[in-house]
Amino acid sequence: MNRRPYHHGDLYAALLREGIVTASAGGAASLTLRDLAKRAGVSPAAVYRHFPSLDHLVAAVSQQARERLASSMIAARDAVPADGTGAIAWERLLATGRAYVRFAVDAPRLFETAFAPCPAAPSRPDDPAAWSVLVDALDELAATGALTPERRATAPMIAWSAVHGLGTIVASGVAPETLPVDDALEAVLGGVRRALEG
Amino acid sequence: MNRRPYHHGDLYAALLREGIVTASAGGAASLTLRDLAKRAGVSPAAVYRHFPSLDHLVAAVSQQARERLASSMIAARDAVPADGTGAIAWERLLATGRAYVRFAVDAPRLFETAFAPCPAAPSRPDDPAAWSVLVDALDELAATGALTPERRATAPMIAWSAVHGLGTIVASGVAPETLPVDDALEAVLGGVRRALEG
């Protein structure tokens, strides 16, 4: 009864969705135009109604991966309501870092896809953007006086490097297993805090 | 006069060398068996005399990239002679970190290749291995008393995450340019020191 209609209805969203599923399993390199078209139940040529080339489709999938990462950071931060104190501002900052690494642990291939080099640029800026979430959290911390203006200047690179590095390491399984991931995560977050406070 | 001989002479080394050249320009994904054979001046099938498959050749190139990275860390560390003091031990540790990030800046695609996921395992352990260089430097620091036993346990992940993160970020050009790379590098190294000292 529910015969496949000639028009798909929402092919753009379907291609993105299947792209996320495929990239979650095999990374950005596993995305092919023919396979995504087949998964969406459509002929390869139909993809060109929505993306000018495979590169642009890959860029859109990668962007969506970054936006999901940023969203999970926001959700984790918002689970700790701000109250204007430095103690809570720290908790909110560290919550974003924890969510970042959790994402890498839970979806390593999608994490890699988020930062895979793409031949095509995305058609719009990331929204939300992980970098902005980090910067906002540091501004909030600075506003409470818990982060000095001197540290504020270098804080984004220090925090971003530490957390992105751990995320990359756990996602790629590159490091010898000296510590369980949870312990490594708390160790790195503790290190970030000392680096920014000291 | 110098006609091309039937036997190559050192095809294994030539394939690795061309692999490094190619990966330095285009990353691990740009390595193809046919192209490397052509660059070495040999037919595609000849490669199979030295590697069971392309995957093993790629794994060997990736390993060599990691070993070059580790070698540059060792060279930088050894440019600062040890004297048993904590101050010099710190310098030697930070020199390895600086070399790590410099490698990522100078050869971003080769840096990526070093940590690219490979379907095949290398045939032997990395020699030298970057992880060992880091661990040695931390042991040296602990021996001078400049690193407490408590911090020593988590120090590898803290230092490795920070430096690997910055390396990945600069190699992939993923972060907004808030700071020049040199400033970002010194900021991150300063952060590592405070994280391990504090």
Add this chain to the structure above:
DNA sequence: TGTACATCAGTGAACGCGCGTTCACTGATGTAC
């Protein structure tokens, strides 16, 4: 010292495959009258 021969690093042609992309087309949708 010279020759027969085993070894093995090479050749080159061929294979089947999946890829991105193109093209002329089809058929459903929705708007103008």
Add this chain to the structure above:
DNA sequence: TGTACATCAGTGAACGCGCGTTCACTGATGTAC
């Protein structure tokens, strides 16, 4: 309310390409006698 038609999201066959790998083979090397 019904019909003509423009729009445009789809089809499906075909293209040329570069890929990894295979196979029967060739020719240089080096060792045994």
